[in-house]
Amino acid sequence: MKDNLKNVEKKLNEFPPYHMSQSTQALLHQQVMDTLEDNEIRQKRKGVFLIKAKVGIVTAAAVIIVSILSVSLLNDYPNSSSGENPIPINQDVDQEIEQSPGEEEDNNLYDPVLLEQQASEILQAIDDHDMDVLSSHVHPEKGLLLSPYFSVMDDKVRFEKNEVPSLLENEATYLWGYGEANTEIQLTPADYFDKHLQVKRFFKSDEVFVDTQNQEVDPTNYLKTVFPDSKIVEFYHAGTEQYSGMDWRSLNLVFEQDEEGAWRLVAIVNNLFTP
Structure with a gap:
């Protein structure tokens, strides 16, 4: 045994x-x-x-x-x-997940298709003179900056979000910037929209750039230096042979994220050839 x-x-x-x-x-x-x-x-x-x-x-x-x-x-x-109690299935456990370098969450993620659609809705609202719709897209803290030319300065006209719905009824004259021969651009908001934005021409843009540099008109990517945390939708209208392409225009809609991560309009910037 x-x-x-x-x-x-x-x-x-x-x-x-x-x-x-x-x-x-x-x-x-x-x-x-x-x-x-x-x-x-x-x-x-x-x-x-x-x-x-x-x-x-x-x-x-x-x-x-x-x-x-x-x-x-x-x-x-x-x-x-x-000697520890087993953890039941589906029980929530608070634990810190360690991220390896390069895997940090990108807070600037966006859908370029949706952003282009949003920009098109803004153009339509401006063309329809529907300031309520325009206001719904404006950044709640940063408001809306308007610049008739590409060189964006701090003294350009800016409106708070709650001022946008009645913008076209505002009869005050603003100094928007300086045009040819350094002449002052002094207009009411309604006149500025009609004479400088002229959004209707951009409904049939030759190209639309969504957060992509347009080498033809902005080789230095200037707007990104002014708005480093932005996504920019540019509606580009190429020039004609009659004027050797010098009559080109573009309209830039600049978006930044609000506190909830939604992309909101912070600026509308014109760009065109200036002698």
């Missing part, structure tokens, strides 16, 4: 430990050995050697099966071996 015990012990030592802790392995090992020895003593007292062997084998097998089931449970709940 001692040889049998040694064989069983050898087999137990070869049994895969799976994810059990060392203490758990030792406990299961001892349970099997104690059971075999106990059976040996009892069977010797009864003098039934054949029954002893069968009972011992069956008992050992039962203990091993229980051990395997225990190992299976430990595999299902890896934290059990450390």
Whole structure:
């Protein structure tokens, strides 16, 4: 019987430990050995050697099966071996996810198709003289800057969002900038929209650039230096052969994100050839 015990012990030592802790392995090992020895003593007292062997084998097998089931449970709940309660499936666990370099979330993500659609809606609202729709697109904190030429300065005219709905009824005259021969551009908002924006011509633009540099008219990407956190939609109307292409025009709608991450209009900037 001692040889049998040694064989069983050898087999137990070869049994895969799976994810059990060392203490758990030792406990299961001892349970099997104690059971075999106990059976040996009892069977010797009864003098039934054949029954002893069968009972011992069956008992050992039962203990091993229980051990395997225990190992299976430990595999299902890896934290059990450390004394911690297992985490139920679908339970929310607050944990910090470490991001590797270069995987930081890009807060400037946008859909260029949707942004172009938004810019087209703004053009239509201006052409329809619908200032309520225009106001709905204006940035709530930064308002709306209007510049008749590409050189955007801080002294250009800017309106708050709540001023835009009544903009065309505003009869005040503003100095919008300077035109040819350094002449002052002094107009009411309604006159400025009609004489300088002239958005109707951009409904059939030759090209539309969405956050893309137009090398023909802005090789230095100037507007991006003025609005570094912006997305710009440029409606470009190419010049004609009659004027050797010098009668080109473009209208730039500048968008920046608000606190909720939505892209809102912050500036409308004209660009055209100036001698």
